[in-house]
Amino acid sequence: MNEKEFNAMLEKYADVTVKVGLNLRKDQRLLVRGLIEDAPFIRKVAESAYKAGARLVDVAWADEKVGRIRLEHAEEETLSDVPNWMLARYEEFAKRGDAQLAIHSSDPALFDGIPAARIAINRKAMYEKMVEPLRKYENMMNWCVVATAAPAWASKVFPNLSVEAAQEKLWEAIFHACRIDTPDPVAAWREHTQKLIGYKDYLNKKRYSALHYKAPGTDLTVGLPEKHLWSGAEETFKNGITATVNIPTEEVFTLPHKDKAEGVVTATRPLNMQGVLVDGFSVTFENGRAVKFSAKKGEEDLRNHLATDENAVRLGEVALVPNSSPISQSGILFYNTLFDENASCHIAFGNAYKTSLDGGDNMSDEDFTAQGGNKSLIHTDFMIGSAEMDIDGIRADGGREAILRGGEWAFTL
Amino acid sequence: MSEKKHQEMLRKYAEVVVKVGLNLRAGQRLVITYGATRGVPLQFAPLVHEIAKAAYTAGAKYVDVVWGDEDLLPLRISYAPKDSFSEYSQWQIDAVLDKVQNGDALLSIVGSNPDLLGGLDPEIVSVMQRAHLERWGAISQHVMKNAVNWCLVAYAGEAWARKIFPKLDAEKAQAKLWKAIFETVRVDQPDPLQAWEQHIANLRARADYMQTKQFDALHYSAPGTDFTLGLPVGHKWISAQSLAQNGVTFTANLPTEEVFTLPDRNRAEGVVSSSFPLSYGGTLIEDFQVTFENGRIVKVSAKKGEAALQKLVETDEGSHRLGEVALVPASSPIAQRKHLFYNTLFDENASCHIAIGRAYRFTLEGGEPMTDEQFMAHGGNTSLNHVDFMIGSPKMDIDGIRKDGAREPVMRGGEWAFKVK
Numbered sequence: 001m002n003e004k005e006f007n008a009m010l011e012k013y014a015d016v017t018v019k020v021g022l023n024l025r026k027d028q029r030l031l032v033r034g035l036i037e038d039a040p041f042i043r044k045v046a047e048s049a050y051k052a053g054a055r056l057v058d059v060a061w062a063d064e065k066v067g068r069i070r071l072e073h074a075e076e077e078t079l080s081d082v083p084n085w086m087l088a089r090y091e092e093f094a095k096r097g098d099a100q101l102a103i104h105s106s107d108p109a110l111f112d113g114i115p116a117a118r119i120a121i122n123r124k125a126m127y128e129k130m131v132e133p134l135r136k137y138e139n140m141m142n143w144c145v146v147a148t149a150a151p152a153w154a155s156k157v158f159p160n161l162s163v164e165a166a167q168e169k170l171w172e173a174i175f176h177a178c179r180i181d182t183p184d185p186v187a188a189w190r191e192h193t194q195k196l197i198g199y200k201d202y203l204n205k206k207r208y209s210a211l212h213y214k215a216p217g218t219d220l221t222v223g224l225p226e227k228h229l230w231s232g233a234e235e236t237f238k239n240g241i242t243a244t245v246n247i248p249t250e251e252v253f254t255l256p257h258k259d260k261a262e263g264v265v266t267a268t269r270p271l272n273m274q275g276v277l278v279d280g281f282s283v284t285f286e287n288g289r290a291v292k293f294s295a296k297k298g299e300e301d302l303r304n305h306l307a308t309d310e311n312a313v314r315l316g317e318v319a320l321v322p323n324s325s326p327i328s329q330s331g332i333l334f335y336n337t338l339f340d341e342n343a344s345c346h347i348a349f350g351n352a353y354k355t356s357l358d359g360g361d362n363m364s365d366e367d368f369t370a371q372g373g374n375k376s377l378i379h380t381d382f383m384i385g386s387a388e389m390d391i392d393g394i395r396a397d398g399g400r401e402a403i404l405r406g407g408e409w410a411f412t413l
Numbered sequence: 414m415s416e417k418k419h420q421e422m423l424r425k426y427a428e429v430v431v432k433v434g435l436n437l438r439a440g441q442r443l444v445i446t447y448g449a450t451r452g453v454p455l456q457f458a459p460l461v462h463e464i465a466k467a468a469y470t471a472g473a474k475y476v477d478v479v480w481g482d483e484d485l486l487p488l489r490i491s492y493a494p495k496d497s498f499s500e501y502s503q504w505q506i507d508a509v510l511d512k513v514q515n516g517d518a519l520l521s522i523v524g525s526n527p528d529l530l531g532g533l534d535p536e537i538v539s540v541m542q543r544a545h546l547e548r549w550g551a552i553s554q555h556v557m558k559n560a561v562n563w564c565l566v567a568y569a570g571e572a573w574a575r576k577i578f579p580k581l582d583a584e585k586a587q588a589k590l591w592k593a594i595f596e597t598v599r600v601d602q603p604d605p606l607q608a609w610e611q612h613i614a615n616l617r618a619r620a621d622y623m624q625t626k627q628f629d630a631l632h633y634s635a636p637g638t639d640f641t642l643g644l645p646v647g648h649k650w651i652s653a654q655s656l657a658q659n660g661v662t663f664t665a666n667l668p669t670e671e672v673f674t675l676p677d678r679n680r681a682e683g684v685v686s687s688s689f690p691l692s693y694g695g696t697l698i699e700d701f702q703v704t705f706e707n708g709r710i711v712k713v714s715a716k717k718g719e720a721a722l723q724k725l726v727e728t729d730e731g732s733h734r735l736g737e738v739a740l741v742p743a744s745s746p747i748a749q750r751k752h753l754f755y756n757t758l759f760d761e762n763a764s765c766h767i768a769i770g771r772a773y774r775f776t777l778e779g780g781e782p783m784t785d786e787q788f789m790a791h792g793g794n795t796s797l798n799h800v801d802f803m804i805g806s807p808k809m810d811i812d813g814i815r816k817d818g819a820r821e822p823v824m825r826g827g828e829w830a831f832k833v834k
Contacts, residue, residue, distance in 0.1 A: 029500065036455040036480060043484055050492035056500040057489065061480035063458060066465050070476065073469035081475050084511055089504035 001168065009171075013146075013180045014044035016247060018052055020189040021144035022099050023243040026053030028142075031093040033060045034103035037150040045101065054099075060089060064110050064152070071114045071122060079118060080125035087133055094137035097239035102145045107152030108272045108335035119276065120304045127308065127377035139355065142241040147338050149174060156335050177248045177327050177339060193233040193244060198413045199252045199320075200232035203403075208393035211256075211318060211403070213265065213345075215389040217282060222318055222347070223260025225372030227358040230254045235355065248327065250342040253319035255356035257372035261285035261315055268344060269383035272335045276301045281382075289313050290349070306349060311376040317348035317356070323387045323407030337381050345385030345404070350378035414588060420459075422591070425600045426566075427463035429667065431471055433609045434564035435518045436663045439472025441562075442517035444479065444509050448549050449694075450525045451505055452481025457522050457568040464520070479508050483525050483572075490533045490541070498540040506548045513555040516659040519563040526572035527755040530695030539724050542694050546728070546797040553799070558774040558781045559655050562663035567594055567758055576755050597668040597747055597759070613664065616652035618833035620672045623650040623740075623823075628813035631738065631823065633685065633765075635809040637702060642738055642767070643680025645792030647778035650674045655775060670747060670762040673739035675772035677792035681705035681735055688764055689803035692755045696721040701802075709733050710769070725769065731796025737768035737776070743807045743827030757801045765805030765824070770798035 001009070018024050030049050034042050046057040071079070093100060111119050147153075149170035151163050157173075158166035175181050182188040213220040232252040236242045262285055270279040280296030290313040295302055306312045321328070321344055328343040352373045354360035360368055365375050391404040402410035414422070431437050445461060447453050453461060465476045490498075513519055530538050556563055574586035581589065595601050602608040633640040652672045653664050682705055690699040698718030704711050710733045715722050726732055741764055747754075748763040760766075772793045774780040780788055785795050811824040822830035 027494070036458060039455055039482055039484070043482070043488060046485055046488055047492055050489060050494075053494055055494060055497035056502065057485065058502045059480075059482060059485065061452070061455065061482070063461070063478060063480065065458070065462050066476065066478055069462060069465045069469065073466060074473070074475070078474045083475065083477050083508065085504050085508040088507055089502070092502060092504055 001172070006171070009175050009180055010041055010044050011048070012185050013175065013178065014041065014048040016178065016180060016185050016189060017045055017101065017144060017146050018048040019186055020244050021146060021247045022101060022142055023241055024049055024052050024054060024099050024142070025241060027055055029056040029058065029093060029096065029098040030054050030101060031058050031060060031089070031098060032101045032103070033062065034148070035105055035150055036061050036063050038103050038105060038148045041148045042103070058093075064107055068110055068114070071111065071118055076118060076121065079121040082125050082129040087130055090134055090137065094134075094140045098141055100141045100143040102143065103148055104145055104336060104338050105148045105150035105153050106336070107150070108156045108277065110152070111276060116276070116301050116304055124308060132377055139235075139237050139361065140239065142237045142239060142243040144243060144245055144247060145338055146178075146247045147174060147336060153336065157332060173330055173332055177330065177342075179248075189244070196232035196249070196252060197234065199409070200230045202411065202413060203230040203252065203254075206393055206401070207396070209396045210260070210394040212392045212394060212400070213384065213389065214391075215266075215384070215386055217266030218264060218384060218389070220261065220263040220265040220285065221394075222315065223257035223372075224254065225257045225357060227371060228254045229356055229358050231356065246338060246342070248339070248342050250325040250327065251319040251321045253317055253356070255352035255373055256315045256318045256347070257288065258311065258314045258316075258352070258369065258374035259288040259372065261288045265347070265384050267382050267384060268386045269333060269340055270297075270335070271302075271380070271382045272337065273298075273301060273305055273380065277335070278302045288315065305378065305380065308378050309376055311374050312350050312378045314349070314374045314376070315347050316350045316352035316374040316376065316379055317381065319346050319381075320391070320404065321345050321385060322404070322409055323385060323389075340383055341381045344383040345389060345391070346381045346383045348379055348381045350374065350376035350380055414591070419591070422595050422600060423460055423463045425605055426595065426598060427460065427467040429598060429600055429605050429609065430464055430520065430564060430566050431467040432606060434566060434664050434667045435520060435562050436661055437468055437471045437473060437518050437562070438661055440474055442475040442477060442512055442515075443468050443473050443520060444477045444512040444517065445520045445522065446479040446505070446509055447481065447521050447523060447525065448545070448552075450481040450483050450486070451545070452479040453522050454483050454525045454568075454570060455480060456570060457524065460522065460568050477508065477512070479505055483529055486541075487530060487533060490530070490537050498537050499544045501544045501548055503548065506551060509552050510555075513552060513561050516561055518561055518661075519556070521563070521565045522568050523565060523756055523758050524568035524570035524573050526570065526695075527576050527692040528572070528695060528697065531697065533695075535696075535720060535724065538694060543728070543797075550797055553771070557771060559657045561659050562657045562661040564663060564665055564667065565758055566598070566667045567756065569594055573756065577752060593750060609664070613653045616669070616672060617654070619740075619829065620650040620652040622831060622833050623672060623674075626813055626821070627816075629816045630680065630814040632812045632814055632820070633804065633809065635686070635688075635804070635806055637686030638684065638804060638809070640681070640683040640685040640705070641814075642735070643677035643708075643792070644674065644738075645677040645777065647791060648674045649776050649778055651776055658781060666758060666762070668747065668759070668762055670745040671739040671741045673737055673776070675776040675793055676735045676738045676767070677708065678734045678736075678772070678789065678794040679708040679792065681708045685767070685804050687802050687804060688806045689753055689760050690755070691722075691800070691802045693721055693725055693800055697755070698722045708735070725798065725800060728798050729796050731794050732770050732798045734769075734794045734796070735767050736770050736772035736794040736796065736799055737801065739766050739801075740811070740824065741765050741805060742824070742829055743805060743809070760803055761801045764803040765809060765811070766801045766803045768799050768801045770794065770796035770800055
């Protein structure tokens with residue numbers, strides 16, 4: 001790709017982000033969260049957004065190096081400080097029903113070598129002072145998550161290449177996974193979205209009471225709440241705008257019942273937790289709780305993470321992705337949830353989306369949990385799918401139907 | 414300079430910024446930003462990283478960086494809806510206010526593109542500028558009172574370097590500008606901290622002399638300039654160091670060569686000519702003259718950028734008046750470099766200058782706690798703006814006029830006309 005071709009691709013990617021991802025409306029304001037290394041893409045997004053009639057494109061720039069310098073040098077008792085304005089910034093946009101774009105291109109090895117205890121203090125503070133207070137603004141903005149081939153991330157994905165070559169290769173993978181290399185990316189997305197909506201509608205009609213997963217190292221049954229709702233591709237927000245919240249997206253997902261998970265599940269891909277990798281791990285569930293786990297790498301970090309609060313050990317999401325998804329077929333381990341979760345069936349520790357339960361959007365936490373929804377400060381996806389995975393849907397009467405066989409959809413629409 | 418040597422100079426520079434400029438205390442938070450670009454330009458990251466390390470090593474509680482991207486401003490002007498330019502995000506103000514209201518330190522880093530908004534619709538630029546200044550005013554109020562230890566330093570940004578050295582390629586221009594910055598902030602010295610101690614003492618002796626004299630007015634004469642400027646009772650001559658209200662002694666500008674105070678907002682008479690171009694809001698204003706009557710600007714003319722100058726003066730009532738008068742010898746190390754920096758932090762330290770707009774509260778005895786009305790009653794000026802412009806040259810003479818009307822030379826041929834110990 002020469003510079004001109006790359007620039008043209010970047011513009012198409014920005015257009016897909018603004019038109020399909022955010023579905024940005026005229027006169028909305030847009031808050032972008034990205035790394036300082038993302039500037040070339042963010043400028044294209046700003047141009048596309050202003051052309052679509054945005055009143056203001058504001059960027060919450062993050063510099064990971066300053067973050068690392070802090071964890072290396074600052075006094076431990078200061079690591080739980082979070083400036084007030086970080087929350088106020090989101091509130092300022094959320095209250096108006098503006099749009100929000102998050103760019104996930106973090107250095108997966110950012111915190112390598114930093115003591116786990118220091119990372120944990122910082123992470124807990126971010127959950128308590130940012131993630132949790134922001135829950136009350138959930139779904140007030142049309143939002144979208146995308147990624148750019150930032151240098152540190154690219155080098156992690158392609159460690160044997162020069163930084164520049166790694167970035168080029170990662171950009172190609174991103175453009176392919178996001179259908180930017182098709183003749184009309186916006187049209188390709190409309191078609192893809194319709195297909196995911198078809199799977200979602202099929203599953204919603206079935207009203208399964210549980211899913212049964214079977215694969216090497218995995219024999220897991222996950223109950224579904226009576227009022228569970230399957231989602232795919234699109235979401236409609238409180239400001240009335242329907243948007244495609246993840247670019248790329250290949251998944252159809254709902255929430256599990258927080259008290260109903262039994263058996264063993266083995267991860268098929270490493271889990272990247274904000275700079276720390278957890279690899280080769282299995283988890284055993286009883287009555288919905290993870291009661292035992294082991295990991296070849298990062299076991300202590302996973303243990304700390306799941307100790308964040310009481311319900312971090314319960315599940316909050318179950319997602320279905322065929323093994324033939326373009327991301328899975330690329331064979332690349334992205335070390336980035338946005339991509340890796342779309343390569344594989346996955347489940348998530350921690351918080352469930354209220355929108356995954358019929359009427360959940362307007363429910364109190366108490367009503368939500370009474371119906372089986374999980375509430376936690378964390379929401380951490382991990383990958384369990386493979387070409388060897390079979391999934392059955394279990395009906396209320398105990399009858400079974402095939403959902404996935406050998407990692408692929410077992411029904412046709 | 415090798416990559417390694419450059420990194421080492423950045424490290425030393427960061428140490429001077431944290432120890433001499435901010436004099437950061439253990440337990441303070443530090444916020445780093447730059448108003449004009451709505452945050453620190455992204456390309457300044459290498460210096461920001463060194464400053465963050467130095468600050469945490471000095472015991473900083475938190476180093477909070479507000480980033481801004483220069484390129485987004487012209488992009489917005491080109492593509493955003495016509496009626497949207499007063500939109501502003503309040504959080505970037507709150508991020509800084511949160512610190513200056515709580516006794517924490519503030520660092521601003523200049524060095525962005527001086528021509529960033531040049532050639533764009535001046536109406537839109539002015540609406541955007543106004544929306545910004547109206548909010549930023551809440552921060553300026555605290556800075557003007559020296560509420561906390563604050564500091565202004567420079568980074569050799571690419572576009573800025575090319576503006577100064579237009580015949581060089583970007584890399585060479587930046588290298589040359591870095592050399593100028595490192596030398597003028599004395600980080601090329603064997604012991605930069607010691608060099609600063611001595612320089613600060615020299616400037617203080619000049620300020621003390623002017624303070625003892627208690628002049629009632631200054632008279633400027635130079636080609637195109639015949640100008641008398643009143644000094645209010647209680648004016649304080651300030652140099653390098655100041656004592657902030659949070660108890661920290663700091664050096665607000667790196668580099669600094671000036672000795673300055675506030676003029677009486679109602680007493681300026683005559684004509685003053687600029688001796689350097691003024692870069693304001695991304696537009697360059699050149700060869701301009703300003704005429705005063707009773708302290709008020711009654712006429713401006715410029716060979717280039719007159720509309721921008723007119724807009725600046727029309728911002729509010731206070732921008733028709735002056736808020737600072739500063740003395741800098743024509744032989745200052747920055748003037749000796751014989752080129753324009755297109756940046757006030759440097760150019761103001763190359764030449765005597767005055768500022769359109771608000772006065773620093775700390776340049777008036779007891780000025781910090783005063784209300785705006787009280788401050789103005791004592792001769793202090795208030796405005797959304799504070800814009801320095803250069804008037805000094807080797808042909809400038811300045812007299813101090815005593816209360817009894819007698820005159821004493823302050824500068825002759827652009828140089829100090831008195832001796833200090």
